[in-house]
Amino acid sequence: MNGICMKNEGIEGTERFASPGKGRGLRAVKHFPVGDLVFVCPAYSYVLTVNERGAHCEYCFTRREGLSKCGKCKQAYYCEIDCQKGDWPMHKLECTAMCSYGENWCPSETVRLVARIIMKQKVTTERSQSERLLLLSEFEAHLDKLNSEKNEMNQTDIAALHHFYSRHIDFPDDQTLTVLFGQVNCNGFTIEDEELSHLGSAVVALMNHSCSPNVIVTYRGTVAEVRAVQDIQPGDEIFNSYIDLLYPTDDRNERLRDSYFFTCVCDECATRSKDGAKMELRKFSSPPSQRRSEKCDLLEICELSQEKMGSIFADTNVYMLHMMYQAMGVCLYMQDWDGAMSYGEKIIQPYSIHYPAYSLNVASMYLKLGRLYLGLERKNQGVKALKEAIAIMEVAHGKDHHYVTEVKREVEELKPVVAGPLQETTKTRLQIVLLCTTGEMASVKDSSQTLRLNVITKDKEEEVKIWECDDYPGESPEMASVKTADSGQTLGPNVTIKEEEEVDVGESGDHGETPNSSDQVETFPASGKQHQEVGKAKSFGTLDMEAGLGGMGVSNEPQPWRGSIPQQDTIF
Numbered sequence: 145m146n147g148i149c150m151k152n153e154g155i156e157g158t159e160r161f162a163s164p165g166k167g168r169g170l171r172a173v174k175h176f177p178v179g180d181l182v183f184v185c186p187a188y189s190y191v192l193t194v195n196e197r198g199a200h201c202e203y204c205f206t207r208r209e210g211l212s213k214c215g216k217c218k219q220a221y222y223c224e225i226d227c228q229k230g231d232w233p234m235h236k237l238e239c240t241a242m243c244s245y246g247e248n249w250c251p252s253e254t255v256r257l258v259a260r261i262i263m264k265q266k267v268t269t270e271r272s273q274s275e276r277l278l279l280l281s282e283f284e285a286h287l288d289k290l291n292s293e294k295n296e297m298n299q300t301d302i303a304a305l306h307h308f309y310s311r312h313i314d315f316p317d318d319q320t321l322t323v324l325f326g327q328v329n330c331n332g333f334t335i336e337d338e339e340l341s342h343l344g345s346a347v348v349a350l351m352n353h354s355c356s357p358n359v360i361v362t363y364r365g366t367v368a369e370v371r372a373v374q375d376i377q378p379g380d381e382i383f384n385s386y387i388d389l390l391y392p393t394d395d396r397n398e399r400l401r402d403s404y405f406f407t408c409v410c411d412e413c414a415t416r417s418k419d420g421a422k423m424e425l426r427k428f429s430s431p432p433s434q435r436r437s438e439k440c441d442l443l444e445i446c447e448l449s450q451e452k453m454g455s456i457f458a459d460t461n462v463y464m465l466h467m468m469y470q471a472m473g474v475c476l477y478m479q480d481w482d483g484a485m486s487y488g489e490k491i492i493q494p495y496s497i498h499y500p501a502y503s504l505n506v507a508s509m510y511l512k513l514g515r516l517y518l519g520l521e522r523k524n525q526g527v528k529a530l531k532e533a534i535a536i537m538e539v540a541h542g543k544d545h546h547y548v549t550e551v552k553r554e555v556e557e558l559k560p561v562v563a564g565p566l567q568e569t570t571k572t573r574l575q576i577v578l579l580c581t582t583g584e585m586a587s588v589k590d591s592s593q594t595l596r597l598n599v600i601t602k603d604k605e606e607e608v609k610i611w612e613c614d615d616y617p618g619e620s621p622e623m624a625s626v627k628t629a630d631s632g633q634t635l636g637p638n639v640t641i642k643e644e645e646e647v648d649v650g651e652s653g654d655h656g657e658t659p660n661s662s663d664q665v666e667t668f669p670a671s672g673k674q675h676q677e678v679g680k681a682k683s684f685g686t687l688d689m690e691a692g693l694g695g696m697g698v699s700n701e702p703q704p705w706r707g708s709i710p711q712q713d714t715i716f
Contacts, residue, residue: 155183158382160278163352165409168278169381170351176376178502179539182359185368187346188274189234189261190335193253196343197221203231205335205343205365217242233267234260240312251308253345255301258328259309261347262316274348283347285326289405298325330404333386335363338537338547340508353404354383355396356412356500360540373502373539383410390462390498390505392419422498424458443478446471460494472512481516488513507536511551523558530555 157176163169176182192202200207202220204227211221214228217239222228228235237259242249251259261280271279290298302321315321328347335344348368350361358374361384376382387399393416397407412418450467457464472487492513495506510533517526530551537548 155185158183161381163381166352167284168282168352171379171381172376173378175378176372178372178375179542180372180376181542182370182372182376182382184364184370185348185350186272186274187335187348187366187368188272188280189257189264190344190346190366191253191256191260192344193342200343201227202235203227205363207337214239234263237263237309237312241308244311245308249308251304252301254325254328254332255304255308257332257345257347258301258305258321258324259313261324261328262313266313280327280347283327283331285323286330286405287323287326290326298322298329301325333361335366338362338541338545339511340504351382351384353386353400353406353408354410354412355385355389355393355408356410357383357385359384360502360504362504362541364545369542371540371542373500385500388505389500389503390422390465390495392416392422392462418498421460422462424461425456426454426458443471443474443480443483446474459490460497462494462498465491465494465498476512481520485513485516485520488516502536502539504536504540507533507540510536518558527555527558 157172157174158170159173161169161171163171172182192200192205197219198211198213198221200221201211201223203222206223208223211223212228214220214222214235219242220231220235220239222231238256265280299322302318302325305321306315309315316324332345332347334342335346337343343363346366346368348361350368350370351359358372358376358380359370359382360373361368361370363369370382370384386404387396389396391399393413397413400406400408407413446467450464450471453461453464453467459465459468468487468491472484472491475481475484475487488509492506492509495503495509499506510529514526514529514533517523517529534548534551534555537545537551541548
């Protein structure tokens with residue numbers, strides 16, 4: 145093995161070493177396959193963001209309803225008395241300050257984090273579990289590399305620290321504080337929830353950076369969990385990514401130099417293998433599509449920017465994707481679900497190419513798309529998107545993570561529509577809704593191969609073949625035209641199939657009538673708002689096997705999801 149081995153404090157399967165050109169590093173001493181938990185490490189110090197107070201426990205970051213608030217400041221919330229007691233050595237500092245300043249208490253998250261570190265250093269005399277890899281005193285501060293602007297920001301933070309906390313804590317000298325703020329700025333990371341919503345900040349120094357990382361760091365509460373996203377062999381250095389990896393090499397290194405004071409020389413940066421696809425220009429023979437909105441000025445600005453950028457950049461260009469992402473966030477805020485879905489569909493494939501394997505940015509986009517699809521009654525597409533998210537999250541978060549279990553349960557409860565011949569042991573009961581202005585009745589005939597609709601109108605009786613498995617080799621009949629069996633003419637009214645329930649009919653291959661296999665038929669005149677709303681969902685003459693918008697009430701509202709749109713790095 146290259147490099148000098150250093151003393152390691154109890155993280156099994158890894159060791160510290162002098163990484164050539166990178167300073168201290170961490171490498172594997174055993175094999176870690178993809179998805180393996182490499183190690184866990186509690187944050188040395190952390191702070192919950194003010195915006196999440198009341199929704200998350202201040203101590204363990206658990207999200208739940210019915211949290212109990214601190215009886216003194218009435219701003220910090222806890223799961224139970226044990227969490228409140230556990231946080232009191234840190235919270236008592238803020239609690240007193242918040243009571244003193246009231247609504248004028250407004251230090252930055254970085255200032256709050258430094259105040260907690262100072263408090264922890266006063267009450268902790270032994271090496272903490274968080275310092276198994278590195279002592280806080282060993283963290284890099286890079287003061288010699290700070291420009292005048294960053295030096296001024298440090299001095300502003302020190303002044304804020306004195307202003308809000310000087311009555312309640314004894315500070316070290318300003319030079320020591322300058323070093324501490326430098327250490328926090330270089331080693332502080334955001335704690336995010338499973339959907340990449342910002343929860344707080346923490347100080348964790350674990351491993352070096354690579355733009356082609358072999359591990360990913362996620363949080364279970366305030367504990368960092370490090371899992372392999374590439375096959376790691378003994379002797380391999382363990383690399384995490386410090387930044388958003390969507391952007392091309394020059395942009396990534398500019399961000400790294402600005403925030404962490406180094407230039408990455410990983411294989412991805414050396415070969416620039418993805419830069420061509422990330423910076424793809426538009427072929428002038430295919431002009432960009434234009435989509436105008438009258439809903440809000442912000443969305444119109446996003447779309448005007450896309451229009452101008454689209455004359456040069458392809459839709460897969462990362463700067464186009466950045467603008468689409470912003471527009472998607474505006475659509476979600478405005479509850480323009482169709483608009484948000486449209487942008488998500490444009491984003492997801494390029495994301496899957498540009499980001500490394502098992503990226504949580506890709507998983508987050510699949511989660512949003514999945515819930516948009518479900519809310520817009522496109523069940524099969526929703527289930528497919530959620531399964532894509534689960535496949536990534538099982539590696540990044542672990543199969544036993546509570547949120548992975550929650551999304552799996554959500555998928556299991558959705559019972560996807562049968563898109564092939566009915567199975568021998570299962571008969572799907574389908575609800576048929578036929579809408580037209582004259583009023584009619586309908587009944588259903590089905591077998592393992594064919595499903596037919598018998599329509600009785602005022603003048604005649606017709607049988608309509610809804611679908612036959614041989615007509616749809618491996619594909620969902622979502623967009624199949626509904627035609628009469630004899631004339632082949634498309635049926636005018638909109639026909640919707642909605643799955644109602646599955647009934648086990650035993651092992652017999654007989655698909656005849658059973659006590660529980662009768663098909664339900666619902667009829668009603670499609671006048672007024674009902675006909676108008678269903679018409680919005682699909683065009684006339686179209687069979688919708690996913691939407692399930694049948695019935696007397698139609699809703700196009702998507703299911704709500706936790707959290708907010710994750711904030712990407714701002715480039716513009």
